[in-house]
Amino acid sequence: MTHRIGLFLLVAGLGTATSALALEARVSDAFSDTVCAGEGDGQRCTVSAVQPFADNRGGLGELSISAVRDAACTSLYIVFDEPIALGRPVTLAVEGAPPQRFYTPRQLSDLANALDEGPQTGTEPEAGPPEFTRFLTQVAEGAITDENAGPEMLKRFAAIKEPRRIGLTCGPMERLMPLIRSDRPLRLEFQRQASGATQVYHWPRLDRRTVEFRLGGLLEALDRAMPGS
Template identity: 80%
Template sequence: MTRRIGLFLLVAGLGTVTSALAVEAPPVSNTVSNTVSDTVCAGEGAGRRCTVSTVQPFADNRGGLGELSISVVRDVACTSLYIVLDEPITLAHPVTLAVDGAPAQRFYTPRQLSELADALDDAGPTDAAAEGGAPEFTRFLRQVAEGAIADEDAGAEMLSRFAAIKEPRRIGLTCGPMERLLPLIRSDRRLRLEFQKQASGATQVYHWPRLDRRTVEFRLGGLLEALDRAMPGS
């Protein structure tokens, strides 16, 4: 139950933050150091929460332009990253966020994470989870089953590793995964987001999926500096 509550709060947080935002041809990338367009804070003391937002334009593979609405959120618990996309993405394809110097972070649907939470609660779920599940889920469940991760720590560890959610028009990266990337992001290294745009119509026999791939490169150093100013000492 605790694991499922943690998952519910994660998904609810993604919806709360992103709903408030304005929002083989080789992949075309666009690297820009973000200029802060908006900083909003609410609450005082331990209850203070600040959001810094910007819009990131990028060139797509069809000669057009797209936009990402990016927000970095900080409260007493952690710093999180939320992105709203200007067009739907295909959830069946991987969505990854890579920072120079760190392995790429994968994103998961709420259903995938819910099934992982169910598997943890069922105890001994390794074989069932391996049926079409993400390999990293299977490795994690095996570690729990073998006692490498204590059962009482499994829920927190699940969120620490996999608290990265993708939905058709938005993605979110919170607490554990984001905290691991923060030292690199603070050094103003590039982030590279890769996803697959959802096809606009019925797929034809001549459809070339690579045309729907998107790679967007950006930096978050400016947004983190704005958060530091808004929440000094945090």
């Protein structure tokens, strides 16, 4: 399987999962609402919570947060109550780790395509994030071997942003799990999609959102739902 095909499957899987979680989040207004399906190695549990926050316009917003665990790993999905600006950075920071950036499916598929095509002129993602360029350079120079390039790409960059949701899958979550389990605060930063035409007096900072929350309780609820995991 090529790196590109593998990443397309990842993007499709995240899209399917977050679509289902969006429905669960709308009907769940209680912290640690737990839903499990399947048995044994096929069991999959989801714990959801709603996180309200005050925006910088004097109003209120809310995030629908879901942690999902199956036999393979724990992943995290967040559904927004309004569209976000995909052209602006979305980051999730935990004290003690570098901020995790999120990427559009197009950005990730461009990266996977560049990785498949190898170090040829014009194969780097157009106007891609600088961390993509650094990664491709490491692969081209042999610092990351070809057989490890695909898994390393998913470990670093498997964090997808869409207009109303983001998903953080196995690789990035594995890096953050010890810090999240210690109940350190997470800081999510994103920008709301401006409604209507942008006026000359529009101040983009008014659309910025910063939300701090903790996920230790969600992981504890998953532990109770899947004690053998």
